[in-house]
Amino acid sequence: MRILLVTDAWRPQVNGVVRTIEKLIEHAPTFGAEIELLTPDGFHSVPMPTYPEIRLSLARAAAAEAKIRATAPDHVHIATEGPLGLAARRACIRAGRGFTTSYHTRFPEYLRRRAPVPERWTYAWLRWFHNAGDGVMVATPSLAEELAARGFKRIMKSTRGVDADRFRPRPGIDVFGLPRPVFLYVGRVAPEKNIEAFLSLDLPGSKVVVGDGPSRGALAGAYPDVRFTGSLQGDALAEAYASADVFVFPSRTDTFGIVLLEALASGLPVAAYPVTGPVDILAGTGAGVLDEDLGRAALAALGMSREAAREAGVRYSWAEAARLFVECVRAAMKERAERPPALRRKG
Structure with missing residues (x-):
């Protein structure tokens, strides 16, 4: 199975979204899936207002459509709600293609910290974005409950992981040399x-x-x-x-x-x-x-x-995160295939 994963967050950004995608790419083949990417690479971009370290790609649906055609994926997964995610969402809806999404970031709360935008407005926009898909993946039960209460549909369980070989106790090490604790x-x-x-x-x-x-x-x-x-x-x-x-x-x-x-x-x-x-x-x-x-x-x-x-x-592993991701994709594809065409969402 070939999955095209669309993300506005990518290197050189350093954050949990980028790290999660890197690990999914690494471990998904174990579970019968190959992940290809549509990232901001190759697009013109502008600095994000109030956060210039993050650049927003100037992507259009036509560019996303071209990438989807060239990749010929079995499924499209949209990881972020930025310009590239919007372009891919629009392209999938135009083509009648199913897709899933991820809810990684609390944009309503983040935006409220930077601008006087009511959270309910941003949540309404996010419902519009995610509910057009065949499933939205969330990483914790408490977030799933919260989003369900806010009207999000087709919520799917995912998770995150850790490299327990690299991140481990190292007795006697002290790189800071500061007063303890x-x-x-x-x-x-x-x-x-x-x-x-x-x-x-x-x-x-x-x-x-x-x-x-x-x-x-x-x-x-x-x-x-x-x-x-x-x-x-x-x-x-x-x-x-x-x-x-x-x-x-x-x-x-x-x-x-x-x-x-x-x-x-x-x-x-x-x-x-x-x-x-x-x-x-x-x-x-x-x-x-x-x-x-x-x-x-x-x-x-x-x-x-x-x-x-x-x-x-160590209860959490990236292999398990990848397994759940692939399982969610397969479940969404199966559910969509079994649904009468007239009931397939048009966005």
Whole structure:
């Protein structure tokens, strides 16, 4: 089976969407699927307002149609709701071709942080986008329940994974050389990540932020005692996790949080708010603390078992994520094939 995966998020961006797609490409052949990509490569692009590190491709439906014809896929999966995703959606609807989508990002909450746009408007647009497809894949049960309550249809279960060989406990390593305990954040340094909720906490020891983004300069200036490392990849990132004592996840808007799995697999207990993502991953594991008081959660996490954290992290694998993805695609294709043509959605 050949799947054309359409994504506005692609290299050189560093985020969970890109990492997920990379791993799906790697593992999908094990389950009988080959993934080809339609990405912003080859299209003119413009910087995203308020976030110039992300560029938006100037794609049209005709370009997406040409790529679909050239690829001749058995199925189209649209991973993002950006210009390229919109062009592919329009092309599929024009051709009467079925497609699935993914809900990776809480755009209504992100947009509200940057502009006075009511969340209900953005959710209405997202319903229009996703409900035209044959299924929308979401990574957690709590997000599935929330989207169903908001009128999203044909919700399908997916998941994320972690490279448990790279992200592992590394006893004795300390790349920071800071007073302990070390409280760590890893991820995009942007307003929607709510990082100041972590940086403003009165905690013993040291705080470290690994990552880059539009808020890094302002936050580094406001919190000179915090170590800002910039973006890290590969073994350097794995060593950063293994050198910390607690992973603090201040976001209230992530749909999953792959960094949570990386921290856990590294044997790092987690402190987080009781929201989608942390609730689904941490509840009942003994590997972290969920609390509306993030400082209290961070201090309590110091006493959590690093062995329990590792055990909670390695429950997730990229192979299982790819298996579920391929399974969802096959289910959507089967359901569409069995549906009378008159009932197939026109968008």
